[in-house]
Amino acid sequence: MKTIDLACIIDDDPIYLFGIKKMMEVGHLCKGFMVYNNGLEALNALKPMLSNDEDFPQIILLDLNMPIMDGWQFLDEIVKIPTSKKVTIYIVSSSIDPMDLKKAKQYSVVTNYLIKPMTIANLEKVVNSIEI
Amino acid sequence: MTFSICVVHLVPQGFPNAFTPMNYLKNELYTLVKSDSEIFDFIQKSALDGMWYWDLINPEEEWMNETFWKTLGIDPSTKEHKSIEWQDLIHPEDLKTAYGNFQKHCEDPNHPYDQEVRYRHSDGSTVWIQCRGFAIRDDRGKPIRMIGAHTNITKQKQQELKLSEKIEQYDLVAESAQIGTWKVDVENRIFECNKIWGQQIGYEIEEVDSWKENPLFCFIHPEDKTKALDKFKKYLKEKKGIYKAQFRVQNKAGKWVWIQDRGKYLQDLKNNSSTLIVGSRKDITNQIEEKENLEKAFELNRLFVDQAPTAIAMFNKNMEYLAASRQWYLDYSITIPSVIGKSHYEIFPEIGAEWKGHHQACLKGHIQKADEEKFVREDGSVQWLTYEVKPWYESEDSIGGLIMYTADITSIKESEDQIQTLLDVATSQNKRLMNFAHIVSHNLRSHTGNLKMLSELMKEEYPETSNNEFYPLVEKAIKNLSETVLNLHEVAVINQNSDAQLLKINVLDYVNNAIETVQATIIKEGADVQLEIDPKETLMGIPAYLESVFLNILTNALKYRSEKRSPKIDIRLVRREGFSEISFSDNGMGINLKMNGSKLFGMYKTFHNHKDSRGIGLFITKNQIEAMGGTIICESTVDEGTIFTIKLKNEDN
Numbered sequence: 001m002k003t004i005d006l007a008c009i010i011d012d013d014p015i016y017l018f019g020i021k022k023m024m025e026v027g028h029l030c031k032g033f034m035v036y037n038n039g040l041e042a043l044n045a046l047k048p049m050l051s052n053d054e055d056f057p058q059i060i061l062l063d064l065n066m067p068i069m070d071g072w073q074f075l076d077e078i079v080k081i082p083t084s085k086k087v088t089i090y091i092v093s094s095s096i097d098p099m100d101l102k103k104a105k106q107y108s109v110v111t112n113y114l115i116k117p118m119t120i121a122n123l124e125k126v127v128n129s130i131e132i
Numbered sequence: 133m134t135f136s137i138c139v140v141h142l143v144p145q146g147f148p149n150a151f152t153p154m155n156y157l158k159n160e161l162y163t164l165v166k167s168d169s170e171i172f173d174f175i176q177k178s179a180l181d182g183m184w185y186w187d188l189i190n191p192e193e194e195w196m197n198e199t200f201w202k203t204l205g206i207d208p209s210t211k212e213h214k215s216i217e218w219q220d221l222i223h224p225e226d227l228k229t230a231y232g233n234f235q236k237h238c239e240d241p242n243h244p245y246d247q248e249v250r251y252r253h254s255d256g257s258t259v260w261i262q263c264r265g266f267a268i269r270d271d272r273g274k275p276i277r278m279i280g281a282h283t284n285i286t287k288q289k290q291q292e293l294k295l296s297e298k299i300e301q302y303d304l305v306a307e308s309a310q311i312g313t314w315k316v317d318v319e320n321r322i323f324e325c326n327k328i329w330g331q332q333i334g335y336e337i338e339e340v341d342s343w344k345e346n347p348l349f350c351f352i353h354p355e356d357k358t359k360a361l362d363k364f365k366k367y368l369k370e371k372k373g374i375y376k377a378q379f380r381v382q383n384k385a386g387k388w389v390w391i392q393d394r395g396k397y398l399q400d401l402k403n404n405s406s407t408l409i410v411g412s413r414k415d416i417t418n419q420i421e422e423k424e425n426l427e428k429a430f431e432l433n434r435l436f437v438d439q440a441p442t443a444i445a446m447f448n449k450n451m452e453y454l455a456a457s458r459q460w461y462l463d464y465s466i467t468i469p470s471v472i473g474k475s476h477y478e479i480f481p482e483i484g485a486e487w488k489g490h491h492q493a494c495l496k497g498h499i500q501k502a503d504e505e506k507f508v509r510e511d512g513s514v515q516w517l518t519y520e521v522k523p524w525y526e527s528e529d530s531i532g533g534l535i536m537y538t539a540d541i542t543s544i545k546e547s548e549d550q551i552q553t554l555l556d557v558a559t560s561q562n563k564r565l566m567n568f569a570h571i572v573s574h575n576l577r578s579h580t581g582n583l584k585m586l587s588e589l590m591k592e593e594y595p596e597t598s599n600n601e602f603y604p605l606v607e608k609a610i611k612n613l614s615e616t617v618l619n620l621h622e623v624a625v626i627n628q629n630s631d632a633q634l635l636k637i638n639v640l641d642y643v644n645n646a647i648e649t650v651q652a653t654i655i656k657e658g659a660d661v662q663l664e665i666d667p668k669e670t671l672m673g674i675p676a677y678l679e680s681v682f683l684n685i686l687t688n689a690l691k692y693r694s695e696k697r698s699p700k701i702d703i704r705l706v707r708r709e710g711f712s713e714i715s716f717s718d719n720g721m722g723i724n725l726k727m728n729g730s731k732l733f734g735m736y737k738t739f740h741n742h743k744d745s746r747g748i749g750l751f752i753t754k755n756q757i758e759a760m761g762g763t764i765i766c767e768s769t770v771d772e773g774t775i776f777t778i779k780l781k782n783e784d785n
Contacts, residue, residue, distance in 0.1 A: 022593070095574050096618070116578060117585035
């Protein structure tokens with residue numbers, strides 16, 4: 001069983017945020033979290049981390065529908081930042097629209113597209129697949 | 133035609149006429165000629181184009197004066213006074229004629245020695261000479277000398293030739309144009325005509341010559357005779373302009389021929405007392421008949437136009453009505469009994485310069501048309517018209533006038549507007565549906581997702597909270613809600629994708645894919661699946677939909693199998709014109725169509741107490757097929773089986 005040191009969760013839904021954190025705790029999957037309520041907040045925080053010595057989250061769980069800056073816009077911005085660090089992003093969305101799935105495949109930075117609701121079992125699979 | 137002038141005048145008269153006293157000047161001249169050779173020299177040099185004096189006793193001796201040779205372009209000093217000198221220069225034929233005349237003249241002094249002969253000029257051209265002579269005889273009357281005079285008539289001859297050439301040309305032109313020509317000498321009652329004139333009415337010229345009456349009005353139709361004769365008489369009196377007449381003449385075969393005569397007064401230069409009329413005649417039977425036929429055809433057209441169910445009118449070049457349909461009167465509220473012959477602008481004074489311009493353009497060959505044009509009437513009401521204005525042709529390239537066609541399409545336009553309104557409503561509803569699909573796939577799903585997540589987490593972390601009679605029911609309700617939301621999404625997505633491109637799809641491949649997916653059930657239930665599909669058959673469809681449709685129908689056939697027998701499924705394709713029918717028939721439980729037929733393809737309709745019945749499958753199937761432009765029908769008998777037949781296009785047309 002793997003454990004992640006730092007996970008970044010970008011989502012505007014407090015219930016989901018509560019749930020995902022709970023699942024991480026219950027499953028002992030993660031030691032620390034960074035939580036942002038929209039793409040812009042996350043981008044502002046992650047941008048400097050990509051160019052300094054700070055530890056970068058090993059996994060980013062990104063929602064698509066968010067106010068201010070949505071998941072797609074966030075993806076468009078983050079790929080523009082030059083970095084030597086490994087960026088692993090999972091889209092976690094309740095959208096089952098095939099167009100969204102298709103679009104996600106166009107971003108190489110996106111490892112996979114996960115459909116809500118998340119379960120502990122799902123989360124374990126994701127964490128285990130990450131190369132640490 | 134002759135140019136003969138009496139020879140006698142030219143013969144030098146050695147003795148005066150005893151009965152008429154001679155003019156004193158003449159007398160003096162004659163005396164002078166005898167006494168003074170200079171006078172004769174002058175005459176022979178200047179009054180004639182050549183003179184000769186021939187010794188008939190020694191015929192090789194002949195004296196020719198200088199003018200004789202000069203007229204032929206020959207230097208007289210090169211010539212001797214021998215008759216042999218000119219014999220090579222005269223045309224052999226003319227020499228023969230001259231010789232003949234000479235012999236006759238020798239025998240009989242009354243036979244004139246006078247002929248036109250051709251000499252060869254030194255430059256090679258022909259010189260026409262009128263050669264006249266007179267023999268001088270001894271006491272016994274035997275010719276011993278011959279005196280002769282030459283007159284150069286080349287110019288007259290050339291003009292004569294030119295004239296006859298022109299006459300010949302003119303005759304040829306008249307013949308090729310099939311124009312009869314005629315000439316009437318009114319006072320002398322002489323008529324001349326060319327061959328064509330006779331042919332036009334089937335007679336030879338010789339036959340015409342024998343007619344007693346003026347051939348110009350022979351065999352004329354009794355109805356036309358007076359009129360034509362009056363015209364001719366009037367022209368004779370006035371001699372102004374051109375005589376024109378048109379009448380019927382009965383030809384030799386008894387048929388009536390339409391004739392057009394034109395004539396003009398010609399002054400007779402020879403004889404001032406006679407009146408000459410020269411003219412041409414044309415057979416215009418064809419034109420007349422054509423015109424009559426056209427008039428008949430036009431009368432038919434007029435009737436046709438009159439009865440036409442649309443507003444249509446025909447005008448001449450002056451925009452005067454030739455014909456108008458009854459509908460035209462109705463549509464334009466024309467109350468007068470007939471507009472025929474009246475000007476369009478007189479009927480509709482309000483027509484402006486713009487439309488008059490259009491009409492003029494159309495008279496030059498332009499076509500003015502509009503499929504729909506809005507006209508606001510004076511009372512403010514709106515009228516929609518479709519119209520076309522175009523020229524009609526008298527002959528291939530001559531415009532005879534205009535045809536105008538209009539139709540009031542106001543009511544059609546109004547219903548079109550209604551359709552547009554309905555379409556707008558449908559479009560906005562469709563838009564709302566798309567929003568709905570979005571709400572379902574994003575918002576509703578995130579809430580149900582959260583509910584599901586929370587209930588599972590709660591069970592995990594606080595097992596004691598789930599250990600009661602309510603919790604499983606809450607869980608079940610959440611599960612049902614999630615499924616409903618999923619189904620809703622599927623349905624919404626189909627409506628969203630209805631514009632998707634249809635692709636050519638191999639039917640057998642897709643059916644086999646569906647069979648493979650349910651292979652486990654087929655084996656488990658011992659089902660017998662029979663295929664009757666040509667591997668080449670294709671359908672026009674959306675791949676994902678066709679996959680889903682085949683799988684859904686096949687799953688249904690297996691799911692609702694009869695407990696009494698092992699399942700048997702037949703899948704076959706029948707190709708028709710433009711589309712194909714693919715049918716799935718099973719021997720399963722069947723559906724009571726009497727009870728459920730109308731609800732069969734509805735949403736959330738289940739007809740069996742089967743644990744997996746969701747009531748969404750056939751609804752989605754039907755929607756998917758319709759999205760591909762196809763249809764699906766169901767035939768079923770309870771406890772015998774069900775046949776689903778799908779109809780889809782098999783070609784991209």
